[in-house]
Amino acid sequence: xxxxxxxxxxxxxxxxxxxxxxxxxxxxxxxxxxxxxxxxxxxxxxxxxxxxxxxxxxxxxxxxxxxxxxxxxxxxxxxxxxxxxxxxxxxxxxxxxxxxxxxxxxxxxxxxxxxxxxxxxxxxxxxxxxxxxxxxxxxxxxxxxxxxxxxxxxxxxxxxxxxxxxxxxxxxxxxxxxxxxxxxxxxxxxxxxxxxxxxxxxxxxxxxxxxxxxxxxxxxxxxxxxxxxxxxxxxxxxxxxxxxxxxxxxxxxxxxxxxxxxxxxxxxxxxxxxxxxxxxxxxxxxxxxxxxxxxxxxxxxxxxxxxxxxxxxxxxxxxxxxxxxxxxxxxxxxxxxxxxxxxxxxxxxxxxxxxxxxxxxxxxxxxxxxxxxxxxxxxxxxxxxxxxxxxxxxxxxxxxxxxxx
Amino acid sequence: xxxxxxxxxxxxxxxxxxxxxxxxxxxxxxxxxxxxxxxxxxxxxxxxxxxxxxxxxxxxxxxxxxxxxxxxxxxxxxxxxxxxxxxxxxxxxxxxxxxxxxxxxxxxxxxxxxxxxxxxxxxxxxxxxxxxxxxxxxxxxxxxxxxxxxxxxxxxxxxxxxxxxxxxxxxxxxxxxxxxxxxxxxxxxxxxxxxxxxxxxxxxxxxxxxxxxxxxxxxxxxxxxxxxxxxxxxxxxxxxxxxxxxxxxxxxxxxxxxxxxxxxxxxxxxxxxxxxxxxxxxxxxxxxxxxxxxxxxxxxxxxxxxxxxxxxxxxxxxxxxxxxxxxxxxxxxxx
Numbered sequence: 001x002x003x004x005x006x007x008x009x010x011x012x013x014x015x016x017x018x019x020x021x022x023x024x025x026x027x028x029x030x031x032x033x034x035x036x037x038x039x040x041x042x043x044x045x046x047x048x049x050x051x052x053x054x055x056x057x058x059x060x061x062x063x064x065x066x067x068x069x070x071x072x073x074x075x076x077x078x079x080x081x082x083x084x085x086x087x088x089x090x091x092x093x094x095x096x097x098x099x100x101x102x103x104x105x106x107x108x109x110x111x112x113x114x115x116x117x118x119x120x121x122x123x124x125x126x127x128x129x130x131x132x133x134x135x136x137x138x139x140x141x142x143x144x145x146x147x148x149x150x151x152x153x154x155x156x157x158x159x160x161x162x163x164x165x166x167x168x169x170x171x172x173x174x175x176x177x178x179x180x181x182x183x184x185x186x187x188x189x190x191x192x193x194x195x196x197x198x199x200x201x202x203x204x205x206x207x208x209x210x211x212x213x214x215x216x217x218x219x220x221x222x223x224x225x226x227x228x229x230x231x232x233x234x235x236x237x238x239x240x241x242x243x244x245x246x247x248x249x250x251x252x253x254x255x256x257x258x259x260x261x262x263x264x265x266x267x268x269x270x271x272x273x274x275x276x277x278x279x280x281x282x283x284x285x286x287x288x289x290x291x292x293x294x295x296x297x298x299x300x301x302x303x304x305x306x307x308x309x310x311x312x313x314x315x316x317x318x319x320x321x322x323x324x325x326x327x328x329x330x331x332x333x334x335x336x337x338x339x340x341x342x343x344x345x346x347x348x349x350x351x352x353x354x355x356x357x358x359x360x361x362x363x364x365x366x367x368x369x370x371x372x373x374x375x376x377x378x379x380x381x382x383x384x385x386x387x388x389x390x391x392x393x394x395x396x397x398x399x400x401x402x403x404x405x
Numbered sequence: 406x407x408x409x410x411x412x413x414x415x416x417x418x419x420x421x422x423x424x425x426x427x428x429x430x431x432x433x434x435x436x437x438x439x440x441x442x443x444x445x446x447x448x449x450x451x452x453x454x455x456x457x458x459x460x461x462x463x464x465x466x467x468x469x470x471x472x473x474x475x476x477x478x479x480x481x482x483x484x485x486x487x488x489x490x491x492x493x494x495x496x497x498x499x500x501x502x503x504x505x506x507x508x509x510x511x512x513x514x515x516x517x518x519x520x521x522x523x524x525x526x527x528x529x530x531x532x533x534x535x536x537x538x539x540x541x542x543x544x545x546x547x548x549x550x551x552x553x554x555x556x557x558x559x560x561x562x563x564x565x566x567x568x569x570x571x572x573x574x575x576x577x578x579x580x581x582x583x584x585x586x587x588x589x590x591x592x593x594x595x596x597x598x599x600x601x602x603x604x605x606x607x608x609x610x611x612x613x614x615x616x617x618x619x620x621x622x623x624x625x626x627x628x629x630x631x632x633x634x635x636x637x638x639x640x641x642x643x644x645x646x647x648x649x650x651x652x653x654x655x656x657x658x659x660x661x662x663x664x665x666x667x668x669x670x671x672x673x674x675x676x677x678x679x680x681x682x683x684x685x686x687x688x689x690x691x692x693x694x695x696x697x698x699x700x701x702x703x704x705x706x707x708x709x710x711x712x713x714x715x716x717x718x719x720x721x722x723x724x725x726x727x728x729x730x731x732x733x734x735x736x737x738x739x740x
Contacts (some may be wrong), residue, residue, distance in 0.1 A: 042685075045686070079686070081686065081688065090636040092679075115541060115543060116636070118543070141543055
């Protein structure tokens with residue numbers, strides 16, 4: 001055999017040993033007692049990789065703020081790619097817990113990934129600070145080890161629709177266009193609840209599949225019911241497509257409202273004229289007027305030459321909250337920190353914030369913004385104005401969490 | 406008689422590998438390799454033995470996962486009963502899909518299995534009350550298992566759960582090896598190479614292939630059930646066609662020349678993905694390069710690498726013997 005003569009056996013052996021050695025060095029199999037391992041498990045590859053990167057940027061700022069140590073322990077921040085897939089998320093999390101002694105993590109704000117990781121967090125007894133949109137985190141799937149950073153869907157819908165009903169009292173008829181998956185259906189449910197409370201009328205709904213390319217048929221049907229408001233209960237690229245296509249209709253008297261629909265990153269994909277006047281609900285906007293947020297935005301701008309958005313704010317604020325709980329508990333042990341988090345009252349980027357001891361929902365405001373007209377923008381980051389905020393918690397009778405504290 | 410002995414020998418190798426695995430890597434990775442090993446073996450039975458390029462195995466993996474998940478959440482059935490139910494559910498699904506797909510061959514068979522996979526995926530996606538829909542079926546328990554005379558396996562412990570997965574993996578390995586050399590295996594092999602001639606000998610190719618399809622479906626279902634129990638959740642993406650593709654990839658990466666191929670493929674695939682994702686955020690690029698290298702230079706998969714190494718070492722050894730022989734002769738001559 002010719003290859004047999006070309007390759008020396010010793011070379012093969014050496015290469016094998018070198019490869020094995022280098023592979024082992026890539027994985028830290030154990031760590032010393034003076035290190036605390038935290039993790040960002042998010043999408044680093046694929047369509048939403050940008051969001052994973054932002055969560056990481058935020059978390060890094062919170063860790064730098066503490067000089068990379070807490071209570072005398074050096075913080076080791078792990079980054080793992082969950083590829084936006086629940087099965088991969090649980091695999092990476094389990095690996096990180098068993099190989100790297102991971103104790104605290106945050107990451108993907110896809111509910112499907114987050115809820116899958118919730119099961120592992122419960123089993124492995126590590127703390128998850130989640131940011132999915134699903135109410136199940138603090139509802140039917142509530143767990144002692146999972147805390148939810150995003151506002152509750154009820155809080156979001158209530159805040160958004162309350163603003164609409166106050167400022168546009170003549171606009172009562174709402175048509176909803178809903179993403180046909182758990183997130184969209186959950187928003188639809190709370191639109192119905194909030195609309196009933198506020199005396200608004202729902203005149204129709206269409207469900208659209210994820211990745212919808214064509215929204216015109218929904219708008220044609222919606223406009224035939226002569227609605228005052230079209231409420232987009234969808235997200236991401238679908239919402240961008242929907243707004244673009246709605247603009248081509250040239251309808252002037254119908255208000256577009258998007259609770260939890262478009263984050264800053266997607267807003268930038270629309271031309272200023274297209275987004276002008278839209279009323280949106282946001283978990284975070286850079287203009288929140290609190291000392292913690294102002295300092296955060298300033299540091300973020302300096303570090304990354306950009307303003308923070310939902311993902312970055314989540315990365316920063318959730319990590320910072322965990323540190324505050326460790327301070328309070330005077331410990332980095334999971335059980336002690338969990339206890340400290342339950343019912344904790346503190347100043348977050350949202351100002352005075354608390355954590356519900358039973359459901360683990362972060363009780364914080366949700367923001368309503370109105371997008372600026374092109375000539376009102378002061379700079380490229382100045383997309384909208386915060387016009388209202390609301391923090392009405394989910395009515396207790398609608399919560400499905402079985403935990404008792 | 407020789408076949409049975411060799412089954413024992415092969416199984417012993419599988420047992421050794423199963424024992425060594427948790428010593429070399431985190432136990433959960435070893436468990437997942439055992440689970441995907443079963444899944445890859447099932448796929449190998451279709452792709453490598455029967456020549457049926459099924460891109461729908463994730464559907465049966467999923468059915469097994471959901472059946473086991475559902476019964477372990479809502480009932481108190483013991484472990485083995487749950488696993489049997491999962492296998493039966495997947496076998497039933499495979500029977501239906503197989504009856505409708507096997508009559509077509511080649512690309513048409515592939516497309517049919519793919520289409521059935523997508524249908525079952527969307528069924529699981531919309532049947533939220535049973536499957537948990539997009540959010541997955543969470544809170545799956547792992548019932549303990551009592552082995553008379555030995556004791557109880559507390560499956561909540563990772564190592565104990567690994568033992569269960571490893572035992573089932575070795576059983577699947579031995580069963581597949583035995584099956585490959587059984588009359589059914591020989592018919593499948595013959596039908597892969599020449600279906601017309603096989604049929605003309607009086608064998609029902611359709612029935613043999615359908616039986617293989619059902620067996621592979623049941624084994625995939627057991628793998629799915631173990632997967633759901635491992636992470637205590639059955640996520641929806643485990644049933645998607647990409648998971649079917651993963652199984653086929655494992656078989657191709659490992660190599661189709663022997664029953665070890667899919668197992669090596671599963672191990673390399675799972676371990677390497679984890680390893681690459683640790684060293685670089687854009688790791689799919691590295692993984693892609695690896696796959697290209699395997700396809701271009703190791704047409705027989707990673708198994709061929711082992712084969713080449715073996716040949717290299719034997720060549721060196723025989724060269725040495727040849728080189729040494731005249732010297733000895735010379736010495737003798739000189740003495």
